[in-house]
Amino acid sequence: EVQLLESGGGLVQPGGSLRLSCAASRSTFDGYAMSWVRQAPGKGLEWVSVISGSGGDTYYLDSVKGRFTISRDNSKNTLYLQMDSLRADDTAVYYCARSPSGFAASFDPWGQGTLVTVSS
């Protein structure tokens, strides 16, 4: 069974940076597109970014473009999200999720999430 485990969340001041990681349990990570999806406290789901299986293609939500960078290390079965110039409205639980059927796909499975709080 594929499992995903996020880490790296925490409290950061506005304008600060954080790097999230998502470790996959086994090498089925390789070859699959992977996404980050976030959920602000008490709110709905919002897709943030996706990276192709090779890492060569990426897409971003407009509101994070230029501030967030998605990447992956297939040798370590790990997905990353570098978040810079953080704002209060970036506060959310960040989930990593696998896209089982291509780049623009659904999400299955999901990790348990890591909370990012942007506040002074």
Added chain:
Amino acid sequence: EIVLTQSPATLSLSPGERATLSCRASQSVSSYLVWYQQKPGQAPRRLIYDASNRATGIPARFSGSGSGTDFTLTISSLEPEDFAVYYCQQRSNWPLTFGGGTKVEIK
């Protein structure tokens, strides 16, 4: 951006009853519509993909239908574990977007 509107916002039903949830898209998404279930404190779980295909391990009481702009998730007979929030998501256009959710609560 494709906007997905879910209705109703809250559905109050009893165990054993049938639940019908709606998701309407602001423009056609063909059949590229996905349904998720989320329970408090948990990550979402994919139920239905491409409008009508049940994901692995999902009970047969969950079914999806629709195409174009109008979609429905039906739970034929509610079990106690089905009381949760349900989201739809489109994968037809960038950015990928979700609906605002329907909460199915115990009446």
